[in-house]
Amino acid sequence: VTVKIDVDMYQCQNYGQCVFEAPNIFHLNDDDKLEHLAEADESERANVENAVDVCPMQAIRIVE
Amino acid sequence: MTEHPVVIVGAAMGGLRTAESLRRAGYAGGIRMIGDELHAPYNRPPLSKDVLSTGVTHEAVAFPSRAETADVEWMLGSRAEGVDLDSRTVTTADGAEHAYRALVIATGLRPRRLPFPPTPGRHAVRSLDDAMALRDELVPGARVVVIGSGFLGCELAATATKLGCSVTVVTPSAEPMIRPLGELLAHELRTRLEREGVTFVLGAEVTGVDGAVSLADGAVLEAGVIIEAIGSDCNDDWLAGTGLDLSDGVLADNALRAVTTDGIAHDDIYVVGDIARFPNPLFDDVPRRIEHWNIPTDTGRRAGAVLGARLTEGFEDAVATPFAPMPSFWSNQFDIKLQAYGLPGLADPQGIRILEGDLGGEVAVGYHRDDRLVGVVGVGLKAALLPYRQQIAAGT
Numbered sequence: 001v002t003v004k005i006d007v008d009m010y011q012c013q014n015y016g017q018c019v020f021e022a023p024n025i026f027h028l029n030d031d032d033k034l035e036h037l038a039e040a041d042e043s044e045r046a047n048v049e050n051a052v053d054v055c056p057m058q059a060i061r062i063v064e
Numbered sequence: 065m066t067e068h069p070v071v072i073v074g075a076a077m078g079g080l081r082t083a084e085s086l087r088r089a090g091y092a093g094g095i096r097m098i099g100d101e102l103h104a105p106y107n108r109p110p111l112s113k114d115v116l117s118t119g120v121t122h123e124a125v126a127f128p129s130r131a132e133t134a135d136v137e138w139m140l141g142s143r144a145e146g147v148d149l150d151s152r153t154v155t156t157a158d159g160a161e162h163a164y165r166a167l168v169i170a171t172g173l174r175p176r177r178l179p180f181p182p183t184p185g186r187h188a189v190r191s192l193d194d195a196m197a198l199r200d201e202l203v204p205g206a207r208v209v210v211i212g213s214g215f216l217g218c219e220l221a222a223t224a225t226k227l228g229c230s231v232t233v234v235t236p237s238a239e240p241m242i243r244p245l246g247e248l249l250a251h252e253l254r255t256r257l258e259r260e261g262v263t264f265v266l267g268a269e270v271t272g273v274d275g276a277v278s279l280a281d282g283a284v285l286e287a288g289v290i291i292e293a294i295g296s297d298c299n300d301d302w303l304a305g306t307g308l309d310l311s312d313g314v315l316a317d318n319a320l321r322a323v324t325t326d327g328i329a330h331d332d333i334y335v336v337g338d339i340a341r342f343p344n345p346l347f348d349d350v351p352r353r354i355e356h357w358n359i360p361t362d363t364g365r366r367a368g369a370v371l372g373a374r375l376t377e378g379f380e381d382a383v384a385t386p387f388a389p390m391p392s393f394w395s396n397q398f399d400i401k402l403q404a405y406g407l408p409g410l411a412d413p414q415g416i417r418i419l420e421g422d423l424g425g426e427v428a429v430g431y432h433r434d435d436r437l438v439g440v441v442g443v444g445l446k447a448a449l450l451p452y453r454q455q456i457a458a459g460t
Contacts (some may be wrong), residue, residue, distance in 0.1 A: 013396070015403060016446055016447065030447070
């Protein structure tokens with residue numbers, strides 16, 4: 001089972017709060033742009049949900 | 065006998081996160097959310113930006129609902145009027161009584177208003193309905209006066225300017241956002257906002273609001289739209305007479321248990337969000353209210369974890385787990401993107417200096433207290449701030 005992650009890159013302002021909650025999934029690159037995995041193991045679900053919660057732009061969504 | 069539910073008063077972000085956290089902590093009993101707004105919890109930062117500039121509705125800003133909280137009982141449009149801590153009962157404006165096994169206080173803030181009789185065209189922005197009412201009046205050419213120059217006032221000024229309004233910000237301060245940011249950065253940001261077309265009247269005292277804004281020096285600013293952004297007051301009226309310490313918000317200990325004026329923490333009453341005044345060991349043992357966006361989520365998780373343990377098992381361990389949330393905030397004004405960590409407002413006046421970059425471009429400003437970094441504010445910088453965030457977290 002995997003968790004599918006969708007980030008609205010138009011909404012995303014690269015604040016990077018998700019990086020603290022789910023460091024295996026989200027990453028700010030050297031140009032301050034957010035990079036992320038599109039899928040993660042189910043064991044990451046709680047972290048990804050936390051990342052959804054802390055995004056000030058509410059740009060992250062778990063695709064069910 | 066059926067157990068009474070956990071009653072969460074305040075159905076916004078902090079209340080929602082508390083309910084979710086209670087479930088994660090293993091509490092499977094009843095949860096009742098009582099909120100005075102008619103809308104399910106939603107994200108407030110867009111209210112001063114996208115909600116005004118585009119046609120977004122509640123769905124666009126609502127927080128996603130989760131399966132784990134599907135059985136929460138929602139009582140929206142219902143305002144708490146009082147609480148009896150002895151009989152454990154909350155009373156709402158419709159006369160209903162809500163018995164609880166544990167109480168969560170998450171009633172947040174309301175905008176402070178100027179003490180003048182109401183006149184048309186006066187606004188404050190806290191709720192979605194407030195923003196919707198303002199949106200219709202921000203038409204190109206409208207003369208807008210924003211009273212107050214904090215983050216909210218400056219964001220509203222930027223959004224209204226982008227919509228084609230003619231915007232003046234009136235403030236008693238020497239610079240906008242000076243209290244959290246200090247003179248150095250506040251002055252630079254004012255220069256940038258002025259370049260974008262915002263007019264500032266600094267050091268001003270408002271003496272009248274009546275279709276125009278009158279100032280103590282005799283100036284009269286014509287205004288079709290007047291927006292008051294002069295700060296907030298705590299929604300703690302319903303807690304009067306309970307013995308809880310309400311000297312600035314509701315005092316809580318580090319486990320977010322509400323504390324009485326006698327210094328006694330209630331194991332069954334918790335405080336969450338903007339209204340919670342709690343000590344944060346990241347800085348010191350002084351309880352403070354923190355009006356930053358991340359705090360309702362962090363305090364909601366914490367209160368839910370402790371109360372969840374109280375109602376299941378492991379309470380003492382949960383209380384003893386230190387709670388040291390990193391305050392963080394953001395502000396977008398035109399193409400100025402501010403991001404901050406820590407509490408810059410704690411800095412010594414001489415403890416504010418540039419850490420990297422240059423003030424006229426991308427910059428990170430450090431805020432030190434007793435030579436220790438307590439806050440960092442970045443303009444245009446993101447990843448570069450992370451080492452400073454770590455430094456604040458490490459307490460060095």
